[in-house]
């Protein structure tokens with residue numbers, strides 16, 4: 172562990188260690204979520220707990236419909252829990268929060284705006300200073316490898332490029348927490364690998380706390396410092412694995428690392444018992 176990430180391990184193990192000086196970036200404590208639709212009721216999350224330390228990269232893997240997206244929506248304040256508490260940096264989440272960035276499976280770009288103008292939407296919504304926003308957009312375009320594509324329209328961009336634009340848009344206001352819901356699920360395998368490498372580098376460079384939902388076990392293990400595995404619905408975190416790989420992760424070297432194989436096998440076994448992954 173180095174630099175911005177050296178507090179990450181503090182929250183593993185004894186929950187009491189999380190109190191005091193090191194506030195968790197995300198704390199989901201004993202949360203249940205019940206959806207009521209007409210006469211039926213769905214218990215989506217059942218008394219589940221997940222804590223993410225500042226600067227940590229945590230991936231969530233679980234069967235389809237187990238409440239992964241629901242967990243992210245709770246953290247973003249888009250949904251209130253039926254019971255339990257959700258907080259970001261020790262302040263309870265009671266509504267939509269400005270200190271998060273959100274990336275969805277679909278890039279959801281406006282077709283009539285260029286890449287640059289799509290990223291700028293975040294600045295417009297948040298009424299950011301135009302000069303500062305433009306400088307930040309330049310920085311993000313550079314960081315995500317979008318240079319040369321700033322003025323392209325979404326239909327002129329590949330899926331990977333579109334997702335880079337969505338990532339820039341989510342990072343524009345420098346949110347300390349980035350929530351990602353299957354962000355690379357629609358990409359081809361090779362593009363997905365490239366995006367994994369880029370995202371991991373961006374995480375190292377920015378120190379942003381990242382909570383990522385993925386249905387790729389390899390992606391979860393390559394990217395994360397910890398992987399939370401969820402049970403089938405009603406969902407709860409059944410095991411959290413520490414990934415014993417260095418922060419600096421060469422893709423090919425990681426794939427052949429015994430620690431990578433051990434972690435992916437463990438997760439596969441856990442999910443097999445839960446009826447697979449979506």
Ligand SMILES: Nc1ncnc2c1ncn2[C@@H]1O[C@H](COP(=O)(O)OP(=O)(O)O)[C@@H](O)[C@H]1O
Pocket residue numbers: 206207208213214215233234235236237238239240241242404449
């Ligand atoms: N707004 C909603 N109203 C009713 N049921 C919902 C709503 N959102 C999610 N659900 C249900 O809650 C469960 C968990 O959903 P979700 O968090 O989207 O699962 P996942 O992302 O793990 O596939 C599913 O059974 C889903 O149908």
Ligand SMILES: [Mg+2]
Pocket residue numbers: 239240241352
């Ligand atoms: Mg989902």
